[in-house]
Amino acid sequence: MKQKYLPLTATILIFVLSYALCAAQYPNILSTRVIGNLLTDNAFLGIAAVGMTFVILSGGIDLSIGAVIAFAGVFLAVVLEHGSMHPLVAFALLLTITTLFGALMGAIIHYLEMPAFIVTLAGMFLARGMAFVLSIDSVPIKHPFYGTLKSLYYKLPGGGRITLIGGLMLLVFAIGILIAHRTRFGTNIYALGGGTATAKLMGVPVAATTVRIYALSGLLAGLSGIVFSLYTSAGYSLAAVGVELDAITAVVIGGTLLTGGSGFVAGTLVGILIQGLIQTYITFDGTLSSWWTKILIGLLLFAFILLQKGIIHLSRPERQRA
Amino acid sequence: MMPIMRNYAGRLLPQCIALVIIVIAISIVFPGFLNLQIQNGRLYGSLIDILNRGAPVVLLAIGMTVVIATKGIDLSVGAVMAICGAVAASLITSGHSLAETLLATLAIGILCGIWNGVLVAFLDIQPIIATLVLMVAGRGIAQLITEGTILTFNEPGLIFIGSGSFIGLPMPIVIWLVFGLLVAVLVRRTALGMLIEAIGINRQASTLSGVLTPVLLVAAYVLSGLCAAIAGIIAAADIRGADANNAGLWLELDAILAVVVGGTSLLGGRFSIAASVLGAIIIQAINTGILLSGFPPEFNLIIKAAIIIFILVLQSPRFRTAFSFLSIPGAAGKPTEREAK
Numbered sequence: 001m002k003q004k005y006l007p008l009t010a011t012i013l014i015f016v017l018s019y020a021l022c023a024a025q026y027p028n029i030l031s032t033r034v035i036g037n038l039l040t041d042n043a044f045l046g047i048a049a050v051g052m053t054f055v056i057l058s059g060g061i062d063l064s065i066g067a068v069i070a071f072a073g074v075f076l077a078v079v080l081e082h083g084s085m086h087p088l089v090a091f092a093l094l095l096t097i098t099t100l101f102g103a104l105m106g107a108i109i110h111y112l113e114m115p116a117f118i119v120t121l122a123g124m125f126l127a128r129g130m131a132f133v134l135s136i137d138s139v140p141i142k143h144p145f146y147g148t149l150k151s152l153y154y155k156l157p158g159g160g161r162i163t164l165i166g167g168l169m170l171l172v173f174a175i176g177i178l179i180a181h182r183t184r185f186g187t188n189i190y191a192l193g194g195g196t197a198t199a200k201l202m203g204v205p206v207a208a209t210t211v212r213i214y215a216l217s218g219l220l221a222g223l224s225g226i227v228f229s230l231y232t233s234a235g236y237s238l239a240a241v242g243v244e245l246d247a248i249t250a251v252v253i254g255g256t257l258l259t260g261g262s263g264f265v266a267g268t269l270v271g272i273l274i275q276g277l278i279q280t281y282i283t284f285d286g287t288l289s290s291w292w293t294k295i296l297i298g299l300l301l302f303a304f305i306l307l308q309k310g311i312i313h314l315s316r317p318e319r320q321r322a
Numbered sequence: 323m324m325p326i327m328r329n330y331a332g333r334l335l336p337q338c339i340a341l342v343i344i345v346i347a348i349s350i351v352f353p354g355f356l357n358l359q360i361q362n363g364r365l366y367g368s369l370i371d372i373l374n375r376g377a378p379v380v381l382l383a384i385g386m387t388v389v390i391a392t393k394g395i396d397l398s399v400g401a402v403m404a405i406c407g408a409v410a411a412s413l414i415t416s417g418h419s420l421a422e423t424l425l426a427t428l429a430i431g432i433l434c435g436i437w438n439g440v441l442v443a444f445l446d447i448q449p450i451i452a453t454l455v456l457m458v459a460g461r462g463i464a465q466l467i468t469e470g471t472i473l474t475f476n477e478p479g480l481i482f483i484g485s486g487s488f489i490g491l492p493m494p495i496v497i498w499l500v501f502g503l504l505v506a507v508l509v510r511r512t513a514l515g516m517l518i519e520a521i522g523i524n525r526q527a528s529t530l531s532g533v534l535t536p537v538l539l540v541a542a543y544v545l546s547g548l549c550a551a552i553a554g555i556i557a558a559a560d561i562r563g564a565d566a567n568n569a570g571l572w573l574e575l576d577a578i579l580a581v582v583v584g585g586t587s588l589l590g591g592r593f594s595i596a597a598s599v600l601g602a603i604i605i606q607a608i609n610t611g612i613l614l615s616g617f618p619p620e621f622n623l624i625i626k627a628a629i630i631i632f633i634l635v636l637q638s639p640r641f642r643t644a645f646s647f648l649s650i651p652g653a654a655g656k657p658t659e660r661e662a663k
Binding site: 047061073087112113114116117119121123125126128129130132133136158200245248249252258259277289290291292293294295297298299305306309 | 393441445447448450451452454455456457458459460461462463466470473505566575579582588589617620621622623624625626627628630631634635638649
């Protein structure tokens with residue numbers, strides 16, 4: 001087996017093993033209802049994490065997505081409450097705004113040569129600030145179209161439901177995998193993650209690719225915001241705090257190197273599912289407190305970093321540090 | 323001696339100008355801003371308040387500067403603050419003496435630093451991920467210590483650290499002034515500072531030329547952990563309780579911002595503790611200024627983002643080359659191209 005598939009295989013193996021352990025203790029965890037809920041509950045996080053995967057593959061980072069999700073929710077709630085705009089038009093308008101927002105951050109990162117960490121941090125302040133300006137209260141969304149969208153689902157045998165948002169997440173992951181492995185843009189992202197100087201010498205359009213990566217991340221954060229507003233039926237400017245960290249964690253658990261250049265979009269999906277499984281297990285158990293989620297995910301993160309280190313060490317024994 | 327002084331002044335000039343502009347702007351909008359008065363042998367006033375409120379970020383920024391100078395980053399400081407606040411509160415409420423509590427809390431901070439440092443220096447893990455582990459797990463650990471509640475305490479000695487005063491200044495200011503001076507003297511009067519910069523510029527070359535890279539790296543993260551522990555004690559003493567959920571929340575971002583506003587490059591190398599302290603005070607002055615000037619609080623984050631972007635654009639390498647005839651000699655940017663691994 002190729003070395004590059006090792007982290008992904010390990011992630012999948014750990015997911016299957018932990019699922020089996022959970023199922024041994026609580027057989028109900030195998031029911032399609034639980035699986036359907038696992039997809040629905042983590043849909044917004046999964047969609048945002050696809051964008052984060054591309055950003056991290058290119059060697060960057062995007063700290064703004066949680067704030068963009070909150071902005072999206074408040075924007076939709078305020079627009080639908082005060083205007084006669086159809087939600088679909090509002091969706092299109094919102095996605096345009098967040099895509100342009102991401103593209104702007106990408107342009108600043110590339111043309112002003114500033115670290116992505118700081119630029120997207122300023123973007124995080126800006127997006128959350130815009131959400132505050134629109135409304136500081138939690139605004140409910142009562143539009144009938146939302147009810148229609150929420151009632152759409154595909155019924156699985158055993159009573160489980162793949163809701164619209166759960167299905168949308170799977171679709172986004174499928175498209176993400178296609179973009180990463182079947183398009184020139186995807187190849188350019190991997191090349192950029194391998195090293196900017198090398199990528200430039202190979203003829204990768206660095207400026208266009210960087211701008212597009214962050215635009216894509218902005219687009220997906222906006223889409224994630226729509227899903228989040230469908231999920232909660234409200235817009236609140238303090239919502240989705242720290243989602244960017246959950247997304248980064250999912251990407252790393254999914255086997256993508258934070259240095260960029262190596263990893264899989266599919267791994268991120270498994271990373272999301274592992275996080276969701278830990279939460280589900282703690283809910284099933286009932287006696288464990290919620291803080292164990294954080295500690296367990298932290299430990300898991302540590303285990304995966306060690307695993308990746310081990311693999312890199314084994315694959316390049318001749319290049320040991322002096 | 324004179325050229326050194328001139329160098330220092332030149333290095334700190336942009337930050338000083340920014341701070342003066344902000345202070346003038348606030349005092350135009352809010353006339354009573356510059357007033358200082360002495361009551362019960364302690365200074366009061368908005369300026370003192372900025373220095374006092376800014377204490378945790380200033381302390382975090384001191385440690386963060388040294389870590390960033392080694393081309394690292396420490397995302398865990400907020401979580402370490404929460405852990406240390408929780409440890410301090412739980413020890414003092416379970417009847418330990420003040421000295422024991424403080425020593426144990428500082429030791430925990432150092433331990434967190436050693437953990438981060440070992441991951442970075444010996445396991446060779448990228449700093450941003452290595453410290454992410456403790457950032458994610460740390461708040462959980464803090465909640466484990468406080469068992470999910472807000473632990474309150476009434477021990478006068480511990481509360482004094484948060485709200486007492488010494489020679490007319492609030493304790494938090496005294497603490498960061500003394501600690502900052504100690505660290506600055508330690509790194510600038512010995513070769514330590516130069517060695518840290520060497521690691522930040524090229525770790526492999528420094529190792530090959532005989533610098534004890536792993537030890538110094540661990541020491542940098544230990545300093546950062548120690549700073550976070552002190553900041554955590556101050557934050558807990560200030561509210562007379564340990565709030566595992568909110569203590570130090572997102573302060574790591576403010577601290578990194580303070581370092582960047584202070585002009586230390588995230589790519590490692592040259593650093594200045596004084597500039598980072600100024601950066602932290604600038605951020606706190608912006609926060610206090612927005613509150614005082616009566617803008618609707620909803621606009622706080624937008625104004626903060628705009629000011630930060632402005633400062634960053636001024637510092638960006640591209641902008642500096644375009645306006646190099648204005649810039650201070652020796653402060654020009656360095657190439658940001660990532661080296662191929």
